[in-house]
Amino acid sequence: DAKTTQPTSMDCAEGRAANLPCNHSTISGNEYVYWYRQIHSQGPQYIIHGLKNNETNEMASLIITEDRKSSTLILPHATLRDTAVYYCIVRVGRSGNTPLVFGKGTRLSVIA
Amino acid sequence: GAVVSQHPSWVICKSGTSVKIECRSLDFQATTMFWYRQFPKQSLMLMATSNEGSKATYEQGVEKDKFLINHASLTLSTLTVTSAHPEDSSFYICSARPRGPLTDTQYFGPGTRLTVL
Numbered sequence: 584d585a586k587t588t589q590p591t592s593m594d595c596a597e598g599r600a601a602n603l604p605c606n607h608s609t610i611s612g613n614e615y616v617y618w619y620r621q622i623h624s625q626g627p628q629y630i631i632h633g634l635k636n637n638e639t640n641e642m643a644s645l646i647i648t649e650d651r652k653s654s655t656l657i658l659p660h661a662t663l664r665d666t667a668v669y670y671c672i673v674r675v676g677r678s679g680n681t682p683l684v685f686g687k688g689t690r691l692s693v694i695a
Numbered sequence: 696g697a698v699v700s701q702h703p704s705w706v707i708c709k710s711g712t713s714v715k716i717e718c719r720s721l722d723f724q725a726t727t728m729f730w731y732r733q734f735p736k737q738s739l740m741l742m743a744t745s746n747e748g749s750k751a752t753y754e755q756g757v758e759k760d761k762f763l764i765n766h767a768s769l770t771l772s773t774l775t776v777t778s779a780h781p782e783d784s785s786f787y788i789c790s791a792r793p794r795g796p797l798t799d800t801q802y803f804g805p806g807t808r809l810t811v812l
Binding site (some may be wrong): 617622670687 | 739786787
């Protein structure tokens with residue numbers, strides 16, 4: 584799997600948009616970008632994933648650059664409950680038994 | 696949505712004993728389940744991949760005789776930590792990949808915190 588690079592930590596004011604960047608400059612054409620988050624002492628939670636088009640769901644938006652070498656996860660109105668470690672992972676889609684490999688992620692602190 | 700449960704959520708045991716952790720997919724069938732562990736302030740580390748009806752595939756450095764994995768059905772995988780020692784104390788997390796149209800994603804259980812005294 585291609586490696587990703589994320590900032591170690593970020594702060595965001597409550598109610599503002601949180602923009603979490605991820606670099607994946609060696610991504611292959613058949614690899615998707617996945618985002619998960621892990622709230623303290625819980626299992627990771629799926630957020631969103633995409634291949635090349637921007638994606639939006641009830642939790643977040645995913646913006647992928649045209650060259651696919653980087654992406655940004657956007658939490659439009661961050662709340663205190665969004666404080667977590669956010670992981671950006673690239674992986675071949677519909678790949679059956681291929682597991683998710685976690686890097687160090689970005690620790691997002693939402694501040695009141 | 697897809698729900699994965701783990702039991703127990705936490706366990707404390709004496710050194711030398713064995714501990715079994717269950718991972719269940721509650722509303723979907725999972726042909727593949729994964730086991731991870733996480734030490735404090737570190738990221739998740741993949742331990743093994745478990746396929747229903749076949750032997751698990753272990754990551755390099757993970758002792759298969761110490762961490763026994765059984766995936767007996769499409770909704771249940773178990774991890775048994777045999778002869779546990781204090782260095783096995785960790786947060787163990789399973790995930791499951793559903794059969795069918797949701798195969799792009801893995802869903803994670805809430806984790807089991809193991810403390811070996």
